[in-house]
Amino acid sequence: MNGIRSAGYLESLVRELCALPKETEWLELKVNDARPESIGEYISALANSAALGGKAFAYLVWGVRDEDHAVVGTTFDPHATKVGNEELESWLLRLLQPKIDFQFFVVEIDGRRVVVLEIARAANHPVRFRGQEFIRVGTYKKKLKDFPEKERALWRIFDKTPFEEGVAADRATDDDVLRWLDYPAYFDLLERPLPANRQGILDALADDRLIHNSDGGGWIVTNLGAILFAKQLDTFHSLRRKAVRVVQYRGDGRTDALREQEGVKGYASGFEGLVEYINNLLPANEVIEHALRRNVPMFPELAVRELVANALIHQDFFMTGAGPIVEIFDDRIEIANPGEPLVDTQRFVDTPPRSRNEALASMMRRFGICEERGSGIDKVLREVELFQLPAPLFEKAEGFTRTVLFAYKDLKDMDRADRIRACYLHACLCYVTRQLMTNASLRKRLGIEDKNIATASRLLGEAVESGLIVIANPTEGTRNRRYVPYWAAPSPHPQEVV
Numbered sequence: 117m118n119g120i121r122s123a124g125y126l127e128s129l130v131r132e133l134c135a136l137p138k139e140t141e142w143l144e145l146k147v148n149d150a151r152p153e154s155i156g157e158y159i160s161a162l163a164n165s166a167a168l169g170g171k172a173f174a175y176l177v178w179g180v181r182d183e184d185h186a187v188v189g190t191t192f193d194p195h196a197t198k199v200g201n202e203e204l205e206s207w208l209l210r211l212l213q214p215k216i217d218f219q220f221f222v223v224e225i226d227g228r229r230v231v232v233l234e235i236a237r238a239a240n241h242p243v244r245f246r247g248q249e250f251i252r253v254g255t256y257k258k259k260l261k262d263f264p265e266k267e268r269a270l271w272r273i274f275d276k277t278p279f280e281e282g283v284a285a286d287r288a289t290d291d292d293v294l295r296w297l298d299y300p301a302y303f304d305l306l307e308r309p310l311p312a313n314r315q316g317i318l319d320a321l322a323d324d325r326l327i328h329n330s331d332g333g334g335w336i337v338t339n340l341g342a343i344l345f346a347k348q349l350d351t352f353h354s355l356r357r358k359a360v361r362v363v364q365y366r367g368d369g370r371t372d373a374l375r376e377q378e379g380v381k382g383y384a385s386g387f388e389g390l391v392e393y394i395n396n397l398l399p400a401n402e403v404i405e406h407a408l409r410r411n412v413p414m415f416p417e418l419a420v421r422e423l424v425a426n427a428l429i430h431q432d433f434f435m436t437g438a439g440p441i442v443e444i445f446d447d448r449i450e451i452a453n454p455g456e457p458l459v460d461t462q463r464f465v466d467t468p469p470r471s472r473n474e475a476l477a478s479m480m481r482r483f484g485i486c487e488e489r490g491s492g493i494d495k496v497l498r499e500v501e502l503f504q505l506p507a508p509l510f511e512k513a514e515g516f517t518r519t520v521l522f523a524y525k526d527l528k529d530m531d532r533a534d535r536i537r538a539c540y541l542h543a544c545l546c547y548v549t550r551q552l553m554t555n556a557s558l559r560k561r562l563g564i565e566d567k568n569i570a571t572a573s574r575l576l577g578e579a580v581e582s583g584l585i586v587i588a589n590p591t592e593g594t595r596n597r598r599y600v601p602y603w604a605a606p607s608p609h610p611q612e613v614v
Contacts, residue, residue: 121234125287126223130230132332133175134185141165141252142174145182150192152199156208159235159243161250161257163216166237167273168251168266172283172336173237179230189228194220213244215436217354236354239282240274240434242267279433280475281325284342284352287334290314293327296337296352297345301385302326305483325475339433340475344384357439360390360428364397364444383428387485391421397444399523414523415449416499419508423496423519425486427453429477435515452518461510461517462584463603464493465544497545504563506530507538527562527571532578538562539579543601552588552598569595 139145142165144158155176162174179190197204209215217236222229242249242260249260249267260267285296293299299317302324303310311317318335321327326341342352350356360379366372377393379386399414427440432455443450458470471477480486500508506522522534530538542561543553551557558564559572576599579585586605588598 121219121221123223126221126230126232127225129175129287130177130180130187130223130225130232133177134180134187136185139182139255140169141254142169142171144176144252144255145180145185146176146178146190147181147188148178148191150178150190150194150197152197152204152207155204155233156211156245157248157250157257159208159212159216159218159233160245160248161252163218163235163238163243164249164260164270165252166235167239168270171237172286172330174235176233176235177230178233179225179228187225187228187230190231191229192231193222194231194233195222211246213247214241214434216243217436219353237283238270238274239277239279242270278475279473280338280340280343282339282354283336284339284355285337287330287332288327288337289334290318293318293321293335293337296347297321297326297341298347298382298385299345302345305384305485324479340479342382343433343476344382344479346382347385348380349382350380357437358431358433359439360424361439361441362390362394362397362444363441366446368445368447370443384480384483384485387425387428391417391424394420394424394442394444398449399446415505415521416496416503419496419499419521420449420451422486422492423451423521425480426492426519427451427517429473429480429486430457430471430517431455432472438515447523449521450518451521452513452516454516456512456515457510457517461512462540464510465497465541466548466601466603494545494548497541501542501545501561504561506534507541509537527564535575536579536582536584539575539599540582540584540601543579543585543599547600547604552600553585554598555595 133143136143142162144162158176162176166172166174178192179187181188194204199207205220216238219234221232221234223232224230251258251260251263251266253263285292288296294314294317299321300310302321311320318327321341325338326345327335327337330336337352339355342349342355343358346352346355349359361376363376364374366374379390381389395413395417398420400412424442431440431453435454438454440451440453455472458472459467477486486492496508500521504524506525508522509520511518511520525534538561539558542558546553546557555569555572555576558576559566559568562572562575564572573594576585580587580599584602585599586602588600589596
């Protein structure tokens with residue numbers, strides 16, 4: 117078994133391809149011609165043509181004669197071939213953009229060696245090799261720029277094909293589906309009884325588009341089905357880098373990692389275990405109540421749950437080589453996902469989230485894993501305020517979205533950015549719950565004693581000066597003033613917090 121392609125599967129595939137009357141726009145046959153430059157151009161052309169032709173994969177096969185499709189064998193060995201000192205597969209991957217998923221397989225047919233290069237269809241963007249996009253026109257490899265009508269058609273396909281509808285595995289048998297997917301977890305999460313027979317299980321999975329019939333026979337396991345319910349994400353080659361990584365560090369920096377764990381299950385079937393694992397790693401504070409000692413989590417478990425779910429749902433799956441990551445430090449926890457946010461980070465509280473993955477988000481809501489639209493961040497802020505922690509930080513890093521939860525810190529130890537962010541997010545939370553921030557509400561939020569009204573007034577003044585909050589009733593005296601976030605004022609003028 118190589119990846120999810122057994123020898124029997126590969127032999128059946130090659131014989132099926134040989135039975136075609138001629139090469140197609142998604143199939144190229146060769147005997148020994150394996151020039152690395154040519155292979156790279158074919159990967160680009162075949163991947164783009166597979167997308168145009170509605171195929172899940174394209175194939176470049178060595179050891180089959182083009183003239184009569186006879187299996188004659190090949191001397192090409194992709195795993196022993198190098199370009200300079202670099203392995204062929206690594207060299208190709210480096211020069212392809214985006215980094216498309218492809219795999220070399222070697223199989224013996226009738227005593228002859230055959231090499232199959234399976235190439236996933238292009239998704240989200242035409243595949244380029246050395247900066248050049250290629251396409252197949254009939255059985256010829258051409259530059260895509262010379263065929264603008266094909267380029268326009270390709271972009272139309274990308275615009276309407278979400279990640280969830282992509283193919284994680286093709287031509288899977290009934291046994292494959294039931295072996296690869298954690299179907300009992302699917303029925304448990306929906307609180308439905310397990311069907312009495314195999315067909316009932318497959319029909320239910322197909323109804324939710326976790327699988328569907330393949331043109332080549334058997335089943336297609338969709339990306340949605342695999343990413344949610346894979347027993348082993350590594351089973352699906354294109355998703356193996358989408359597992360959640362959890363790293364715990366000693367201290368406040370990344371130089372000393374204590375432990376690192378990469379998830380193996382699909383997001384839905386493995387979610388509770390993932391959250392439990394994270395919470396078990398989080399530091400706790402020991403408190404004494406009624407002469408009894410007990411450990412209190414440093415971070416609200418509910419907030420961690422919501423933020424992990426958000427990272428899974430809102431990531432950009434078309435960013436290759438990256439997946440969600442949770443990093444735990446002594447003084448904070450950082451949760452990041454590939455893909456820059458589609459909503460301004462300063463508007464996470466009031467703006468309903470725009471998801472790149474609507475089908476995934478919908479399923480996760482059905483399973484009760486994430487909150488209904490728009491309420492998850494509100495809940496995070498409520499929990500943070502209940503624990504009187506510093507305000508969370510929502511960041512747009514290059515190619516990533518990151519949320520940081522900070523451990524408890526005295527007000528005197530907070531810097532200006534911390535203080536202003538706390539005021540702003542408190543104003544946001546008050547506003548979306550149909551209240552307005554006041555000096556008194558801010559004192560309660562930050563644990564400021566009532567006698568220290570002047571301290572809260574000074575913090576409010578800093579936030580107003582930053583432009584992130586405004587006075588809702590400026591004609592009132594200082595004691596009676598109400599504050600709203602800048603976007604709730606008639607003429608907001610937001611500024612960056614330095």
